[in-house]
Amino acid sequence: xxxxGTVTLWRASTAIVVPDNISDVPTIVGAARQLRPKExxxxxxxxxxxxxxMAASYLWHKTMALxxxxxxxxxxxxxxxxxxxxxxxxxxxxxxxxxxxxxVTLARELGMITATQALRLIHSQEVxxxxxxxxxxxxxxxxxxxxxxxxxxxxxVCVQGVLGQEHVSVAEDFATFRRxxxxxxxxxxxxxxxxxxQSPYFFIRTAISILLSVLKAGKGAQIEHVSRNALLIIPLxxxxxxxxxxxxxxxxxxxxxxxxxxxxxxxxxxxxxxxHGFDFVPENLRSNTFTKVATSVISAHQAINNFxxxxxxxxxxxxxGTSIPGPALAACLTAALCVKLGNPYGxxxxxxYPADQLLSEISNERWxxxxxxxxxxxPIILRKLARGGAPLTRWMSLVRxxxxxxxxxxxxxxxxxxxxTNSNNEERVKMLADKIMHVAMASNGG
Amino acid sequence: xxxxxxxxxxxxxxxxxxxxxGLQCAPSQALIAVLVxxxxxxxxEGRPLTPSVMYCRSIAEVIAPFPGAxxxxxxxxxxxxxxxxxxLKLCAPLASNxxxxxxxxxxxxxxxxxxxxxxxxxxxxxxxxxLEITKGTHFAMVVRKTSASxxxxxxxxxxxxxxxxxxxxxxxxxxxxxxxxxxxxxSGLGVHSDGAFFAxxxxxxxxxxxxxxxxxxxxxxxxxxLQAEANxxxxxxxxxxxxxxxxxxxxxxxxxxxxxxLQHLEELLNGMMNSDGMVAFDAAGRVLGYRFFYSNxxxxxxxxxxxxxxxxxxxxxxxxxxxxxxxxALLRSQDGNMLYxxxxx
Numbered sequence: 064x065x066x067x068g069t070v071t072l073w074r075a076s077t078a079i080v081v082p083d084n085i086s087d088v089p090t091i092v093g094a095a096r097q098l099r100p101k102e103x104x105x106x107x108x109x110x111x112x113x114x115x116x117m118a119a120s121y122l123w124h125k126t127m128a129l130x131x132x133x134x135x136x137x138x139x140x141x142x143x144x145x146x147x148x149x150x151x152x153x154x155x156x157x158x159x160x161x162x163x164x165x166x167v168t169l170a171r172e173l174g175m176i177t178a179t180q181a182l183r184l185i186h187s188q189e190v191x192x193x194x195x196x197x198x199x200x201x202x203x204x205x206x207x208x209x210x211x212x213x214x215x216x217x218x219x220v221c222v223q224g225v226l227g228q229e230h231v232s233v234a235e236d237f238a239t240f241r242r243x244x245x246x247x248x249x250x251x252x253x254x255x256x257x258x259x260x261q262s263p264y265f266f267i268r269t270a271i272s273i274l275l276s277v278l279k280a281g282k283g284a285q286i287e288h289v290s291r292n293a294l295l296i297i298p299l300x301x302x303x304x305x306x307x308x309x310x311x312x313x314x315x316x317x318x319x320x321x322x323x324x325x326x327x328x329x330x331x332x333x334x335x336x337x338x339h340g341f342d343f344v345p346e347n348l349r350s351n352t353f354t355k356v357a358t359s360v361i362s363a364h365q366a367i368n369n370f371x372x373x374x375x376x377x378x379x380x381x382x383x384g385t386s387i388p389g390p391a392l393a394a395c396l397t398a399a400l401c402v403k404l405g406n407p408y409g410x411x412x413x414x415x416y417p418a419d420q421l422l423s424e425i426s427n428e429r430w431x432x433x434x435x436x437x438x439x440x441x442p443i444i445l446r447k448l449a450r451g452g453a454p455l456t457r458w459m460s461l462v463r464x465x466x467x468x469x470x471x472x473x474x475x476x477x478x479x480x481x482x483x484t485n486s487n488n489e490e491r492v493k494m495l496a497d498k499i500m501h502v503a504m505a506s507n508g509g
Numbered sequence: 510x511x512x513x514x515x516x517x518x519x520x521x522x523x524x525x526x527x528x529x530x531g532l533q534c535a536p537s538q539a540l541i542a543v544l545v546x547x548x549x550x551x552x553x554e555g556r557p558l559t560p561s562v563m564y565c566r567s568i569a570e571v572i573a574p575f576p577g578a579x580x581x582x583x584x585x586x587x588x589x590x591x592x593x594x595x596x597l598k599l600c601a602p603l604a605s606n607x608x609x610x611x612x613x614x615x616x617x618x619x620x621x622x623x624x625x626x627x628x629x630x631x632x633x634x635x636x637x638x639x640l641e642i643t644k645g646t647h648f649a650m651v652v653r654k655t656s657a658s659x660x661x662x663x664x665x666x667x668x669x670x671x672x673x674x675x676x677x678x679x680x681x682x683x684x685x686x687x688x689x690x691x692x693x694x695x696s697g698l699g700v701h702s703d704g705a706f707f708a709x710x711x712x713x714x715x716x717x718x719x720x721x722x723x724x725x726x727x728x729x730x731x732x733x734x735l736q737a738e739a740n741x742x743x744x745x746x747x748x749x750x751x752x753x754x755x756x757x758x759x760x761x762x763x764x765x766x767x768x769x770x771l772q773h774l775e776e777l778l779n780g781m782m783n784s785d786g787m788v789a790f791d792a793a794g795r796v797l798g799y800r801f802f803y804s805n806x807x808x809x810x811x812x813x814x815x816x817x818x819x820x821x822x823x824x825x826x827x828x829x830x831x832x833x834x835x836x837x838a839l840l841r842s843q844d845g846n847m848l849y850x851x852x853x854x
Contacts, residue, residue: 317576321628
């Protein structure tokens with residue numbers, strides 16, 4: 064039906080702000096239109112004084128603050144749907160609720176930055192977080208700090224992707240597509256639907272997130288258009304939707320039902336009836352609690368001092384119980400894997416035991432659900448595998464013990480990933496993870 | 510001796526209702542007619558019970574869209590009017606605010622029956638409202654008592670009929686007076702993101718409390734003005750009961766503690782409405798007190814307890830205070846009729 068991945072509904076601008084071969088700090092900083100002259104001077108001064116960590120940390124903070132501010136203009140409800148974070152609501156401050164990695168991933172997916180810029184930003188974030196976490200008790204020589212090359216690379220990508228842009232905003236085509244979904248009623252022959260059928264899975268997932276977020280927050284004519292579009296689009300793509308997205312729709316129904324919002328309940332009821340999808344409606348909203356805590360584990364993992372901060376939320380996640388509700392399963396497994404795989408610098412030792420406790424209760428069926436349904440859309444874990452090193456080695460050790468059968472997976476790339484893992488072929492796993500990650504967002508250039 | 514009954518009229522209306530809802534079945538019509546009569550004054554061991562009854566072709570299909578719904582089948586019976594009493598005997602004691610009775614018309618001759626429930630949070634709409642989400646998919650209807658003398662039938666096809674067993678001339682229990690009064694009680698809250706949810710919750714909560722009481726008068730006014738009002742005496746003033754704050758806490762925390770806090774306030778309010786006298790609210794969603802008595806009900810001196818016909822006279826007296834010391838007043842009669850006096854005419 065679709066998903067041939069041949070059509071890009073929106074993409075990030077590839078206009079060059081600063082070429083990759085420029086390493087001169089004043090030149091790069093000079094292109095940072097979003098920085099005030101005083102801020103530019105401070106960064107240049109710190110870089111020239113070889114205070115690389117200080118300069119990089121400040122730069123990173125400014126970049127993320129601006130990026131999150133721009134993402135916030137899309138509306139908290141939409142961000143919550145796209146991230147599948149029910150803990151984010153209209154009162155949430157996205158500066159603190161959304162992690163830096165989530166912000167970068169969102170920016171990439173919505174065409175604010177390219178895939179290459181996203182990759183480099185995440186790498187910069189890991190390096191900065193690592194050096195920011197070092198304290199006086201760590202065994203690190205005084206001259207073992209952030210290098211000039213690393214600092215310049217961070218500076219360049221922050222300027223290229225965010226600080227050097229005149230307007231940091233989503234791709235115009237995305238904004239148009241979203242507006243049409245909210246304000247027009249499509250038919251199967253509408254150009255937008257025809258293009259959606261030919262688009263990679265990510266665009267379908269995003270379209271569904273837009274529909275669900277408007278159903279939750281919209282009123283009047285907007286709900287009517289979105290209701291009709293949901294009744295068209297969701298059944299059209301239901302057969303291809305992965306389980307996490309089906310749970311997302313069911314979760315939205317349960318949430319609206321408990322809120323007593325009859326208009327959106329009627330709309331989603333019609334959708335679920337047409338696809339016989341009530342199996343994906345959770346019995347209660349316990350999953351919200353699990354997702355919220357799982358998110359706090361992931362946030363702790365991606366922030367500074369992660370080895371110190373991971374144990375508490377990981378223990379809390381385990382304390383919620385071993386029966387993880389369907390809608391929360393993906394987030395909980397990602398959280399546990401973050402702890403188990405760690406980062407190139409190690410793992411949080413104190414968080415290992417609770418992570419093991421959680422994973423010990425996961426059946427092979429649930430592992431299959433996660434690896435086939437969620438992992439291809441999960442950049443946090445895929446990135447660890449694609450970069451190789453210690454996290455990849457830990458993955459091999461962890462997943463091989465599960466003895467998963469490749470024949471039980473239907474997706475070709477995922478099947479190959481499982482096969483390579485079982486045969487302890489790290490290079491092949493690394494290559495496949497990288498491929499899956501890039502195929503998932505094939506639209507962005509760079 | 511001539512006897513006047515409402516049997517033919519009731520059965521005729523039920524027949525039309527079922528036809529509109531897509532069920533042509535004479536035994537069902539007769540069964541529903543018996544249920545309507547039985548529910549009006551149903552008691553068990555002297556205790557009045559007011560269960561809601563769902564009549565449908567398939568309970569599994571009806572409750573499939575209700576997240577977390579649970580049902581227990583208790584028995585089966587022939588599809589006949591005589592089965593109504595047996596079903597109520599077995600199921601009515603089990604059906605409270607949370608549990609409802611279901612009667613499933615399995616085929617042309619058999620009924621299955623039992624009880625079911627679904628998780629009801631403060632913001633979840635009640636069964637008779639949520640039934641409409643299944644419009645057009647299958648036959649289902651709810652029979653419920655809405656006041657001391659009225660029974661309502663509501664169908665998934667959005668059809669709705671109330672039977673008022675009273676000689677009172679006013680119309681049936683229209684919700685417009687309640688909505689106006691509730692709006693007055695929330696008029697001081699200002700704009701808030703939870704405002705719409707609280708407004709829905711507050712109206713439903715009041716509707717439910719009024720349905721379960723024997724009739725009462727509600728006042729909306731400022732505490733100082735009510736305290737100074739010479740014609741309103743002997744009030745029992747409270748803390749106040751702050752539904753808005755409790756609701757916000759529930760929305761923010763979503764914890765069992767916060768939910769219980771809200772439910773405890775509702776229980777207290779129910780008790781107040783079942784006491785003598787009037788219950789007073791302010792404009793911030795708070796209950797100020799109860800056992801307010803209007804002292805000039807008979808046009809003379811003395812304190813009169815507004816019960817029975819006196820309730821209507823008390824309401825007439827309170828109407829004169831609207832715009833002076835009272836923002837608005839709502840009368841809910843024993844028959845289920847509601848009258849509103851206030852600025853929102």
